[in-house]
Amino acid sequence: MNKNDLVAAVVAKTELSKEQAASALDATLETIARQLRKGEDVKLFGFGTFYVAMRKASEGRNPRTGEAIRLKASRCPKFKAGKFLRDGLK
Numbered sequence: 001m002n003k004n005d006l007v008a009a010v011v012a013k014t015e016l017s018k019e020q021a022a023s024a025l026d027a028t029l030e031t032i033a034r035q036l037r038k039g040e041d042v043k044l045f046g047f048g049t050f051y052v053a054m055r056k057a058s059e060g061r062n063p064r065t066g067e068a069i070r071l072k073a074s075r076c077p078k079f080k081a082g083k084f085l086r087d088g089l090k
Contacts, residue, residue: 036077046084053078 001009003025010021032042032050042050057073 044082046082048082048085049080051078051080052076 007018007022007025010016010025011018014021016024035042036050036052039052041052052075055074055076058071060069060071061067062069
């Protein structure tokens with residue numbers, strides 16, 4: 001499912017227009033991204049939690065040359081599924 005499919009599914013479940021559903025989805029995703037940039041978790045009860053994890057600095061390899069390169073520490077977004085979502089997949 002891509003973003004257009006998700007918008008179409010929201011339209012089918014609600015009385016929103018396609019433009020309203022797309023706008024609501026965009027606003028939701030932007031809000032989640034903004035909170036993660038601030039370093040705050042986004043907890044959606046039963047669905048899951050979006051959070052930021054730290055990746056340690058490490059050493060990697062250039063795949064073309066095999067040369068060792070230093071990878072900086074970085075922050076990366078993560079998602080942990082909630083019980084309702086996990087149980088729904090069984």
